[in-house]
Amino acid sequence: MEKVVIIGGGYAGIYALRELVKNRDIKITLIDKHTFHNLQPEVYDLIANKSNMADVTIDLTTLCMGMDHDYLEFKNLKVRKIDTEKNRIYTEEKETVDFDYLIMAAGTRTFFPSAIEGLNNAEDIKKLHRAIFFKQSFENQLFEKISDEVKRCNNTHIVVVGAGLSGVEIAAEMAFNSNKFFKRGNFACDNLKISLISSSETILPGLSSDVINMSHKRLKDLGINVITGSKMERCDEEYIYLTNGTKISQSFIVFAGGIEANKITDVLGVATNRKGQILVNEYMQTDKFENIFAIGDMAEIKDKKGEILPPNVTVARYSGTSTGQNVNRMIKGKKLHACYPKLDGILIALGGKYAVGNLYGLLNVKGLIAYYIKKYVFDSYRAPLLRLIKIGYKKLNKLK
Ligand SMILES: Cc1cc2nc3c(=O)[nH]c(=O)nc-3n(C[C@H](O)[C@H](O)[C@H](O)COP(=O)(O)OP(=O)(O)OC[C@H]3O[C@@H](n4cnc5c(N)ncnc54)[C@H](O)[C@@H]3O)c2cc1C
Secondary structure: OOEEEEEOOOHHHHHHHHHHOOOOOOEEEEEEOOOEEEOHHHHHHHHOOOOOHHHHEEEHHHHHHHOOOOOEEEEEOOEEEEEOOOOEEEEOOOOEEEOOEEEEOOOEEEOOOOOOEOHHHOEOOOOHHHHHHHHHHHHHHHHHHHHOHHHHHOOOEEEEEOOOHHHHHHHHHHHHHHHHHHHHHOOOOOOOEEEEEOOOOOOOOOOOHHHHHHHHHHHHHOOOEEEOOOOEEEEOOOEEEEOOOOEEEOOEEEEOOOEEEOHHHHHHOOOEOOOOOEEEOOOOEEOOOOOEEEOHHHEEOEOOOOOEOOOOHHHHHHHHHHHHHHHHHHHOOOOOOOOOOOOOEEEEEOOOOOEEEEEOOOEEEEEHHHHHHHHHHHHHHHHHHHHHHHHHHHHHHHHO
């Protein structure tokens, strides 16, 4: 029986898994260093106290049980090394897993440039435990502002470095929530100050000028100080120093300045880009091994015109689904189908029930309607997974 292994139970890995389980005659192993799938784009609701940990996670054990495949198993392991001669995966836990086909879907992590002095204390929200810590730190800032007589008068200043999607969304969510908090409490002190720093000439580089302008206006309306065309050079306990020669006070830094692929791409010996993302062909195969695929954020994926696509859930969906189907085709000796993801649009959450975006490159949307479209998209992803984990949970309890 052919052995298929997926490393990474995030969006891309789960889309691939949903296709692979349609083949009842293969052995499938899903490996993840966490016990759950972290619904990263929904983490803002967690920070805004609109949801809790159960709402932004999908348990991988019950998910696999719910999929009802005789030879599917989930292993909670952290991959350390892959031997491409033996087709063997080595893990931190010393367990090894062999494969005939391997799907790499281990995502990316926040890139903290070592050249920026002092950055090690900055917050990162890509990992769930960091997001929870971040939420507490943000609430601490609010608490200190209302409870400390000195801080009441001085500015408590949160600085978000990086104005791509996550930086913009997190700055907007914090601004919206602190505005709401101060209004609700009628406190005798100023609001928190929030700055957003973009090294590019605009926020959201690469997006359409309409989306940039709509987002910029919303950030301004929320009271965010937007600084463009300047990079963070270094920071200390009190200040951030920018390449334009200015320094700004800071009490809390969130770093969203870029991503890099998970380090396991280094040990595979395949071609990667400067972010460590694996270069793949139109079938999501690596340059050296036709039985090793890379999908989602971990891969550099191009559209039909050959343009590199930004890592996001849509690309994870296309590449994951296609690779699951192609591995099934390969096992059956059938021809593979090429995958060229298309972006259906972009929707950016900008605090509270407000979003802006563009659909299919045709229609700009903003406000409540854009928020509900975004919510609908993510709810549609989560709903079938929730059904599966409920089935898996019931099964598990019967076994006990
Ligand atoms: C705050 C935030 C907001 C976002 N908002 C949006 C949005 O609005 N819209 C959108 O389209 N995209 C958004 N994104 C991007 C989106 O979350 C990613 O594109 C998506 O998660 C990529 O899916 P993936 O499966 O490739 O990687 P991931 O979802 O990151 O999954 C990778 C999995 O691999 C596992 N893993 C990693 N290393 C190992 C190892 N060594 N061994 C075993 N397992 C390992 C991880 O535990 C994880 O479960 C957002 C991201 C963030 C951080």
